[in-house]
Amino acid sequence: MSIEELAYHKTRLGDLILRRRPEPLLKNIDVYEVKLGDEFLMSSLFTAGEEALAELGLNGLEGDLEVVVGGLGLGYTAAAALAHKNVKRLLVVEAFEEVIQWHKNELVPVGAALGSDPRCEFAKGDFFELSASGFDADDAAKLWDAVLLDIDHTPVHHLDKGNAGFYTAAGLNKLSGQLKRGGVFALWSDDQSDDDFVNLLREVFEEAAGHDIKFPNPYTNRVSINSVYVARKKS
Numbered sequence: 001m002s003i004e005e006l007a008y009h010k011t012r013l014g015d016l017i018l019r020r021r022p023e024p025l026l027k028n029i030d031v032y033e034v035k036l037g038d039e040f041l042m043s044s045l046f047t048a049g050e051e052a053l054a055e056l057g058l059n060g061l062e063g064d065l066e067v068v069v070g071g072l073g074l075g076y077t078a079a080a081a082l083a084h085k086n087v088k089r090l091l092v093v094e095a096f097e098e099v100i101q102w103h104k105n106e107l108v109p110v111g112a113a114l115g116s117d118p119r120c121e122f123a124k125g126d127f128f129e130l131s132a133s134g135f136d137a138d139d140a141a142k143l144w145d146a147v148l149l150d151i152d153h154t155p156v157h158h159l160d161k162g163n164a165g166f167y168t169a170a171g172l173n174k175l176s177g178q179l180k181r182g183g184v185f186a187l188w189s190d191d192q193s194d195d196d197f198v199n200l201l202r203e204v205f206e207e208a209a210g211h212d213i214k215f216p217n218p219y220t221n222r223v224s225i226n227s228v229y230v231a232r233k234k235s
Helices: 048-058 076-082 097-104 111-116 127-133 161-167 169-176 195-204
Strands: 004-011 014-023 029-036 039-043 065-070 087-094 120-124 144-149 179-189 207-217 222-232
Touching (some): 014 097, 048 065, 048 076, 048 179, 048 207, 065 076, 076 087, 076 111, 097 111, 097 120, 127 161, 127 169, 161 169, 169 179, 195 207, 195 222
Parallel strands (some): 065 087, 065 144, 144 179
Antiparallel strands (some): 004 014, 014 029, 029 039
């Protein structure tokens, strides 16, 4: 199998690699993959969960929407959010400048689409710090209609142990303070929904639910499952 390394960077969390390879199980279509250290972070072959994050997070919201996406990655959540015509501003917060450059240099499939959409802007920053202090560098008091988060593997399996405090009542309360009344927080997880985390969300938000996202996995010939948690602030 021929694997093409498109980008390689040293980071504080390990080697960050973007690569492309043909997938023989699927007529050699190009598959884009991201690794961080020893972990596979994402693949263009499995995007159902990332796209569902935008669909479920924005479902039911009306009017002109201003939305934050936490974590750029391969860009599928951002692209799905921009498919909603009532999204008038999309701020994508990404910790690694290198990932932003992948998109600006069109090294990934949706890079050109995101870069050419005037509604979309990239911001280098620590999502978890900004969730407490404000996402807009020019207006820290700005409130948002929705925040869509896809960074850690699950609420209990984190890329960086420093992220753990976000997944507590205190951390989620700070995030809630960045939302407008009736605003939505949605979170992707690489696992089935967990009742304990849903109950934690319900301590902070008016309502919350976990949604399992099923999709075919050609490597196992079975169905795999991600989940999306959706929590809504009181109107």
